[in-house]
Amino acid sequence: MRDIVIFLLILTGIFFAVGEWRGWYIGVPGQTPVVLYKKDHYARTPIRTVARDDMPLAINGQVRVGSVKVQVFYERPASFQTNAPGTPERMIYETTFTRGQRILLNEVFREGRGIYTIAMTYDGASGTFRFTHPRAAEL
Numbered sequence: 001m002r003d004i005v006i007f008l009l010i011l012t013g014i015f016f017a018v019g020e021w022r023g024w025y026i027g028v029p030g031q032t033p034v035v036l037y038k039k040d041h042y043a044r045t046p047i048r049t050v051a052r053d054d055m056p057l058a059i060n061g062q063v064r065v066g067s068v069k070v071q072v073f074y075e076r077p078a079s080f081q082t083n084a085p086g087t088p089e090r091m092i093y094e095t096t097f098t099r100g101q102r103i104l105l106n107e108v109f110r111e112g113r114g115i116y117t118i119a120m121t122y123d124g125a126s127g128t129f130r131f132t133h134p135r136a137a138e139l
Contacts (some may be wrong), residue, residue, distance in 0.1 A: 023124075025043075029120065036128075036129075048114070048115045054110045064100075068129070076111075118131070
């Protein structure tokens, strides 16, 4: 039992040492909560809509330290079936949250079928963030 406690104490010390030195980014946006601790990170999550013309998106969490920039981009790929040209990626939403602010984003983007990309820029950020968007079967 004593060996397990010593092992857990060493593991906890390593966890906090690495956290203070490099920071932590744990999670997959849209699938699990994202947990950050003093981390600079840039994450892009592309979501392609095929069966619907809108994209509901909800992000919630609280920025404990640092800042978090939320950007949403839209791109319509070219279609060889309808011979429709594509459009380049363009930003359709941007906002920045700083220390102490709560992220309560609940938007429906109605740009049409295409690729919506959620970009999150974390600057020395700490906090837990949850992403909610339709499942793949609904897109």
